[in-house]
Amino acid sequence: MNTIKKSILFLFAAASFTACKKEVKIEKTSTTVIKDNMATDAVTKSDYATMADGTKIEKYTLKNKNGMTMEVITFGGIITSLTAPDKDGKYQDIVLGYTKADDYFNGNPYFFGAIIGRYGNRIAKGKFSLDGKPYQLTVNDGPNSLHGGKGFDKRVWTADAATDGMPSIRLSYTSKDGEEGYPGNLTTAVIYTLTDDNALEITYDAETDKKTIVNLTQHSYFNLSGDFKTILDHELELKADKMLPVDATLIPTGELKAVAGTPFDFTTLKQIGKDINAADDQLKKGQGYDHCWVFTDASKELREVGALYHKASGRYMQVFTDQPSIQFYSGNFLDGTKASKNGGKYEKRSGLCLETQHYPDSPNEPKFPTTTLNPGEKYHTKTVYKFSVK
Ligand code: BGC
Numbered sequence: 001m002n003t004i005k006k007s008i009l010f011l012f013a014a015a016s017f018t019a020c021k022k023e024v025k026i027e028k029t030s031t032t033v034i035k036d037n038m039a040t041d042a043v044t045k046s047d048y049a050t051m052a053d054g055t056k057i058e059k060y061t062l063k064n065k066n067g068m069t070m071e072v073i074t075f076g077g078i079i080t081s082l083t084a085p086d087k088d089g090k091y092q093d094i095v096l097g098y099t100k101a102d103d104y105f106n107g108n109p110y111f112f113g114a115i116i117g118r119y120g121n122r123i124a125k126g127k128f129s130l131d132g133k134p135y136q137l138t139v140n141d142g143p144n145s146l147h148g149g150k151g152f153d154k155r156v157w158t159a160d161a162a163t164d165g166m167p168s169i170r171l172s173y174t175s176k177d178g179e180e181g182y183p184g185n186l187t188t189a190v191i192y193t194l195t196d197d198n199a200l201e202i203t204y205d206a207e208t209d210k211k212t213i214v215n216l217t218q219h220s221y222f223n224l225s226g227d228f229k230t231i232l233d234h235e236l237e238l239k240a241d242k243m244l245p246v247d248a249t250l251i252p253t254g255e256l257k258a259v260a261g262t263p264f265d266f267t268t269l270k271q272i273g274k275d276i277n278a279a280d281d282q283l284k285k286g287q288g289y290d291h292c293w294v295f296t297d298a299s300k301e302l303r304e305v306g307a308l309y310h311k312a313s314g315r316y317m318q319v320f321t322d323q324p325s326i327q328f329y330s331g332n333f334l335d336g337t338k339a340s341k342n343g344g345k346y347e348k349r350s351g352l353c354l355e356t357q358h359y360p361d362s363p364n365e366p367k368f369p370t371t372t373l374n375p376g377e378k379y380h381t382k383t384v385y386k387f388s389v390k
Helices: 003-019 101-105 281-286
Strands: 043-050 056-063 069-073 079-085 091-093 127-130 133-136 158-161 168-175 186-194 199-208 235-238 242-244 290-294 303-310 315-321 325-329 352-357 379-389
Touching (some): 043 101, 056 186, 079 315, 235 325, 281 290, 303 352, 315 352
Antiparallel strands (some): 056 069, 069 079, 186 199, 242 290, 303 315
16 A cells, blocks of 8 residues: 555544544555554455355454454354464464365354354254243254254354454354344344454444344464364363263253263363373264363353463463353364365364353253343353463
C-alpha cells in the first residue's frame, strides 16, 4: 500500500475511532485494519476464497506484539492456523488445518478449527423436549445429532475488529428459529483475542427469543510439536476426578465415574500414549479417548482446568474455562486421507481437541447441569488457551 493510501486509511480509522470512542470500524475494501495503540498489522483482512455459490469468504490475520499469529476465516469461524513459540523462541503452527479451501467448504468431517453450535457434542437420537414440547434435530452421526447438525461450523459469520486494545475479532451469526430443528432465533457472537502474554481468549455470547438449548465450543486440533505427526508423545493434565462413560454410540450413560486407577486419570501430567491402548471398555467404545471429563472444581469461575505439554519442543498450553467439563478427543477418526500443512497426511491421532463445554446429551439427562437458555437470559462463557514453554 502506498503512503497516500495508508494515510487515507489511517484518517478513516482515526475518524471512526473518535466517533465511537473505542471501536475502529474496518473500511470495507481495505486489506489492513488499523487499531488504536496497536501495530498497523495487528489485525489484517484479506480475501480467502469464493464458495461455489459465489459467497466470498474473508480471512483475518491477528498478530500480537510478540509475533504470535492466528488466521481465522469467516466460514465456520474456523481457526486455520495458530502459531506458538518453542523453547528456542521459534514460532510454528500448532493447529491442524486443510491446505485447500474446498476441504473446509465441502464437508469438513473433522470439524477442523471451527466454532461448534448450537450444541457441541452429541444429543441422543437428536431428540429432546422443553416444557413437554418435543423437538427433533438433524441426525448426522449414526443415530445421534453431533455438533448441531449442519451447525455453526458450516455457516458464514460476519466479522468485525473488536475493541479491547489487543488483536481481536468478533464473529457473529444469527441462527434462525427452527434451524436444524432448534427452537428460537439465536443471536451468537464469538470473540477471539490474542493477548500480549500469548493466550488465545475466546468468549461466546448468545441470546434467544424462545426457550432453547445452547452449548458452544471450539474444535481446534492441537499438535504442539510443529510437525503434525502424533499427539501420543504429548502429556496431558485434566483437573477432573470424574468422567462420563458412554454407550456404543458415544452417548453418556448418565453415570459419573471416578477416574482414579483408570486410563482416564489425567489428574497429573501423563503421556497420552501411555494408556490409550489399554484393555478398557470405554477406550474401546471411543476408539481411544473421546469422552467428557467433569472438572473437580465445579465453580462457574474462570479457572485453570488442565494443560498440554510437548517435552521435545517445550511448548506448554494451559486451558482455563468457566465451563463444567471438557471433551478430550484424541483424533481417533483422522484416517490419513487429508494432506497436512507440512506435506504429509493427517494420520490417526495426529491432533487432539480439548473442547470446553457442558456435558453431552444434557437436555436428556435431568441430573446434568442445564443447557437451557430462556429469552431474556444471556449466555456468556469464556475459555483461554495460554501458550508458554517449560
Ligand atoms: C467428537 C468425536 C467426533 C469429532 C468429529 C469430537 O468432538 O467427540 O466423536 O468424531 O468431534 O471431528
